[in-house]
Amino acid sequence: MKKINRTRLKSLIMSVFSFIFFLVFLQLHSNAGAQGSKTAVSLEDTIKAKQYNKEGILAGRLGDFELSRDYFEKLKEIREIQYGANSHRLAGTLINIGIQNKNLGDYDKAIDDYLEAEKLYIREYSSEYPRLGFVYGNLSTIYKIKGDYLKSYEYSVNALRLFSKEPDHYYSGMILSQAGIAESLFSLKRYEEAIKLCEEHMGQVTDDVKYYYSSLLARIYSELGEIDLAEQYYHETFALQKKTGGINSYDLGIEYTDYVKFLLSIKKYDDIPRYNDLSEEIIAKYFTKKSIQYASVMLNYADYYSLRYSEASYLSDFNLKKQDDFYKALDFYQKSIIAATGTFENTDPKSNPTVEQSVSELQLLEILKKKAQCFSALGDLKLNMNKKNEAVDYYKSGLDAMELAIELVHQIRTGFVSEDSRLFLSENQQSTFVEAVNLSYKLYKQTGDESYVAKGFELTEKSKSASFLAAVKDSRAKQFGGIPDSLQSREDVLKINISNYKQMLYEESQQESPDSIKLALYSSKVFYYSEKYTQLVQLLEDSFPNYYSFKYANEVANLDEIRNRIKNHDAIVEYLIDEPKEGQYSGGLFRFVITNKEFSFSRTPIDSTFMNRIEFVYQFLTSSNYQYTTKADYQHYAGSAYELYRDLFANLNQDLEGKNLVVIPDDKLSYIPFDALLYEQPDTSVMNFRNLPYLIKKHSISYTYSTTLLFEYFEQKKKADHGLLAFAPSYVNDNRDYTEVAEFRAGLLPLQAVDKEVEYVSEFMSGDIFKDSLAQETRFKQLAKDYDVLHLAMHTIMNDTLPMYSKLAFAKPTADEKEDDGWLNTSEIYNMQLNARMAVLSACNTGSGKMQKGEGVMSLARGFLYAGCPSIIMTLWEVEDESGAEIMRSFYRFLSNGKNKADALRLAKLEHIENADPLKAHPHFWLAYVAVGNTSPLFMGKDLYFIGIVVVIILALVVDQLRRRKKKIRNG
Known part of the structure; x- marks a missing residue:
């Protein structure tokens, strides 16, 4: 998660570059094409317009974004009188208003401003007009902040494509777009491509842009574990920033904040206080204590106290020192939350803001996750000190924070139109759900309160196939949300076009010598239709409230509903894997077992051996050399399949007797059929596949992506x-x-x-x-x-x-x-x-x-x-x-x-x-x-047909007897 905050800060630097360049460009072209104004304007208004533009530029450079926006809003009013509300001449002012709204954290309003500017340019010129590059460059920055890195990348690529149509005229725009592409590649974890782009352009730019590439390389090598290279690039960045901006420059303060995160990641704690103090000193000169920049500084202090080692001679001393560090960390996490929210001021670490109070959803999500982890660690420490009640209290506070983090994940996901973007978010936020389920399990284990089983199950369900569930919900929402057939048909056409051009783009890129003209054409078509699709989705959400509420309801099937609906002979077994990380800690296998009569919630510790067993069983089953299976391979398979069964079904023999199993696997478990597991340790002295005790001999087994979907x-x-x-x-x-x-x-x-x-x-x-x-x-x-x-x-x-x-x-x-x-x-x-x-x-x-x-x-x-x-x-x-x-x-x-x-x-x-x-x-x-x-x-089975025939015959006989009796009575 650390790169989210880094990305946000670096994006702000790039937006400042973009802002300054764009304003200079507007100044140079402000008088171009002055003929043809729709309405005569007084000299006084013309003078005011120039003054508002000048004051807006100055206020923006000084960081008074609200004042800058006010000036540009006034400028927009005058230009509407001059040229009309639909004139392309308003586009530049709209972009400037959008930049200030972005700097003020009103990202959705900024997007609206940019899209309005896009519409004006396209109406007057075309979708290939080079100055649209300014619109797309700024949209790239917004989507980077919102965490939609794929969309950010696409906007940067298209900004560069448009600027490249007139390279001499838009050279600075090309430079900024190339830097934006490199940043997006880093965010998408496409590190090799990002490195190549940085190295390619570093020698072609001035120092005030070169340090940006240097900083990006530092972060990339940090992520790759190349510590020496990362350290080298950080210090090279410091030197370049001091040279171009001085020792108290805004950019240097941001870089120090970033460097502290690097030091935390490599556990180099001794240097952290000095650099964090320098960072805070510089940041405080440019921002208030209610800013995402100041929140990042406070987060670094919190992480320092949460993670650093405590020196102590005795265990009791260690526990007390560690406890004191956790308390300090929680205070700083709360300060970070206060800085990162609009109106939240509560200094009690156990209190949390609402989703609506966040400025940057991604940043608040990161802080809440770390605060929750700190509460969890403090709870573990209290258990070691035999203070169970206090431990439970801290676990509860951790779960509260983590549930808010999960609500933020859902909020962020709802803003993504592209499934690829939603999938990327799911992958990066899976640890959030695992930690929340872990806290639920700790609370259940310590209290025995079954409500924590229900909570753990709910959180596990929310972690499963969320993007798939969102897509299915969207399809269902269209059926019940009153969407006209014409709009649904329009959506289908757009999706087909996007899919077709993406396929053509992919297939051309796989050729030995790809045609650059075709690549550019297909890329522009994908972008064009994706833009149209995004606009259509926005229209549907704005115009059909029932569709919107159904689509974005963050609801999953709850435990009681499942137990009421599950059949007598069925059992659901759902897993969630906290995968062990090499050299760090052992993981855990969470398991929910649900029948219509009972349920259970358990956690089994796992290590790399568990994951290796899965890998071996998969390779054994799928190998094309099955006809050459050796006795050693046979024995290895039998042992691994039995041990996996014990891990996955420990202590469940009686509970599942005679049940049909509905399995919701997780992670690599999805690759192996559970039929292959062995419920007993077999005799492997003779190789005989027919007689192995396969689980299929006891149960029928089916699978699903989530219980909610099923x-x-x-x-x-x-x-x-x-x-x-x-x-x-x-x-x-x-x-x-x-x-x-x-x-x-x-x-x-x-x-x-x-x-x-x-x-x-x-x-x-x-x-x-x-x-x-x-x-x-x-x-x-x-x-x-x-x-x-x-x-x-x-x-x-x-x-x-x-x-x-x-x-x-x-x-x-x-x-x-x-x-x-x-x-x-x-x-x-x-x-x-x-x-x-x-x-x-x-x-x-x-x-x-x-x-x-x-x-x-x-x-x-x-x-x-x-x-x-x-x-x-x-x-x-x-x-x-x-x-x-x-x-x-x-x-x-x-x-x-x-x-x-x-x-x-x-x-x-x-x-x-x-x-x-x-x-x-x-x-x-x-x-x-x-x-x-x-x-x-x-x-319907033949036995049911037979039963049905028998029932019909019996009913016929009964009816006949009743008829005979009535006839007899009448005759009597």
């Missing part, structure tokens, strides 16, 4: 008119050169058993099957929405770098096919609207993909869930053709007999194990298939 969004009644839609391309003579993936550069290899597989499926379900060259992407897109079950047996091409461009490989397009290319991307699936109750993705690796912390595996299957299909059968690795076809045949047979999806899959796997030869009993052959989402049956 119960609130993965339920669907039959809507489609038709039954089965199956596709099975054979790829015979398919020589498509898919150069992204080396495996496919010689074309797609034929799949021998897919024809057989879809024929097997048709034995149990009626519908339409498209094989070989008929298995076209276009046909699938046209038909999919009308079918109840989708079955796709084909190649999958995974893209772990950009998961949205993983794809299903349909048949090679025919000569007359011009609409589609035969590759169905995940991003395209997201834009579909499906009515199917189940999709079977019997392709290779449809459930694998990039692990996204806080979100889970970014797989193709995820796209089908988002598109409206509540139940997925997917694969975790490449499936052997013949075995896969037989398992699918058995699966559909059991499904047609009325079994639910998880049971049908379990029985199909067990049948395979029972009938397999020694080689094909290897888990690689049968474990890849897993069920995700809603597992309800698709068909």
